[in-house]
Amino acid sequence: MGSKLFSKLRLRNLELENRIVVSPMCQYSAVDGVMNDWHLMHLGNLSVSGPGLVFVEATGVESRGRITPGCVGLHNDEQEASQKRVLEFCRKHGQAKMGIQLAHAGRKASTMPPWEGGKPLPPEIGAWETVGPSSVPFAEGWHVPVEMTLQDLETVKNAFVDSTRRAERLGYDVIEIHGAHGYLLSAFLSPLANQREDEYGGSLENRMRYPLEIFEAVRRVWPSEKPLGMRISASDWDDAGWTIDDSVIFARELKQRGCDFVDCSSGGNSPNRPPVGPGFPGYQLPFSEQVRNESDIPTIAVGMLRDYNLAEEAISNGKQFIFWNRITNCHERTFPANSLQKFCQLSFQMKSVGNNQISTNKSVDISWCRPIGMWVHSICHEAFHPHTIAPHLLHQISNNCRRRDDPNGRRSL
Numbered sequence: 001m002g003s004k005l006f007s008k009l010r011l012r013n014l015e016l017e018n019r020i021v022v023s024p025m026c027q028y029s030a031v032d033g034v035m036n037d038w039h040l041m042h043l044g045n046l047s048v049s050g051p052g053l054v055f056v057e058a059t060g061v062e063s064r065g066r067i068t069p070g071c072v073g074l075h076n077d078e079q080e081a082s083q084k085r086v087l088e089f090c091r092k093h094g095q096a097k098m099g100i101q102l103a104h105a106g107r108k109a110s111t112m113p114p115w116e117g118g119k120p121l122p123p124e125i126g127a128w129e130t131v132g133p134s135s136v137p138f139a140e141g142w143h144v145p146v147e148m149t150l151q152d153l154e155t156v157k158n159a160f161v162d163s164t165r166r167a168e169r170l171g172y173d174v175i176e177i178h179g180a181h182g183y184l185l186s187a188f189l190s191p192l193a194n195q196r197e198d199e200y201g202g203s204l205e206n207r208m209r210y211p212l213e214i215f216e217a218v219r220r221v222w223p224s225e226k227p228l229g230m231r232i233s234a235s236d237w238d239d240a241g242w243t244i245d246d247s248v249i250f251a252r253e254l255k256q257r258g259c260d261f262v263d264c265s266s267g268g269n270s271p272n273r274p275p276v277g278p279g280f281p282g283y284q285l286p287f288s289e290q291v292r293n294e295s296d297i298p299t300i301a302v303g304m305l306r307d308y309n310l311a312e313e314a315i316s317n318g319k320q321f322i323f324w325n326r327i328t329n330c331h332e333r334t335f336p337a338n339s340l341q342k343f344c345q346l347s348f349q350m351k352s353v354g355n356n357q358i359s360t361n362k363s364v365d366i367s368w369c370r371p372i373g374m375w376v377h378s379i380c381h382e383a384f385h386p387h388t389i390a391p392h393l394l395h396q397i398s399n400n401c402r403r404r405d406d407p408n409g410r411r412s413l
Contacts, residue, residue: 033073
């Protein structure tokens with residue numbers, strides 16, 4: 001029986017050659033939201049690596065919606081032109097479909113990049129005013145956001161629409177709206193961040209109202225033949241916050257409005273760490289499974305999905321769509337070499353990749369491995385043979401990947 005990981009998948013009129021999807025990952029390398037050669041190299045590399053779909057990083061729909069000063073935007077002509085150049089390069093040399101994640105960071109905007117701590121920008125180096133559903137900061141010492149007026153809500157909604165139109169002109173195949181991790185739409189959903197007393201706060205119905213309005217506005221201008229989904233935090237990991245049961249209800253509402261998939265992550269509205277993770281493979285799979293089963297909508301799961309067998313088992317059981325989680329989370333990490341070797345061998349029949357460098361009883365530094373995703377569905381289509389995948393979903397392995405201009409020899413984003 002062939003691998004279901006490498007089977008085809010259709011979403012509306014879009015057919016993916018396999019279930020491998022590259023997650024949207026911030027690069028923190030843009031200037032004024034404009035892509036450059038780094039993005040061309042990064043996305044170009046991924047586009048020829050064999051995945052069915054590559055997502056461009058979280059892309060701000062307005063300047064104040066950036067997470068950091070280095071985040072990509074899609075709200076002016078210069079930004080659009082820079083993405084056109086990158087996309088043309090990817091399409092010329094690769095076969096992957098291209099998606100984009102449209103985002104607004106809300107109260108978690110105006111921060112330092114992760115390798116500088118990820119904390120709020122100080123005023124002396126360019127902090128900007130943040131906005132949110134209420135004037136409630138993410139944590140002590142964070143920017144206090146300005147509570148959004150009704151006019152602010154309309155302005156941001158129009159920004160999502162404008163970015164969607166630009167994404168269509170650029171020929172993107174898929175849009176994912178970022179409604180997770182404590183960013184703007186996620187903050188509206190969560191009672192931890194949303195303490196409004198108008199029609200956009202209070203009850204679950206009211207807290208869902210604005211994210212649903214954003215989705216409806218995007219769906220209206222995004223071509224009906226192209227898939228549209230949303231990433232959510234299925235749980236705030238806080239008893240007083242957003243819950244998995246809330247996520248099920250929200251997913252049902254999204255489906256009624258033409259949503260094609262729900263990407264189930266978790267956390268981000270509270271500085272509290274998840275009580276059960278991240279710490280073991282597949283710890284977020286139950287979220288995706290419950291949303292899918294109880295909402296009858298395709299879902300994506302994410303969270304330490306590093307093992308081929310785990311992924312194949314989940315697909316074979318027809319549990320849900322799956323995003324293969326971030327093998328690295330921006331910073332260089334160290335993982336057991338036998339796990340990496342097994343991933344390479346089983347997933348892509350890359351039995352010769354790195355074998356001269358990897359010892360099964362040691363660890364290997366992985367620099368700039370990008371997240372890999374797998375779309376999983378209960379209905380499996382014609383198998384796609386793994387040996388046809390270009391053998392480099394893992395960017396650079398071991399110490400040969402050092403960046404010369406870094407004093408430590410490492411590129412840490």
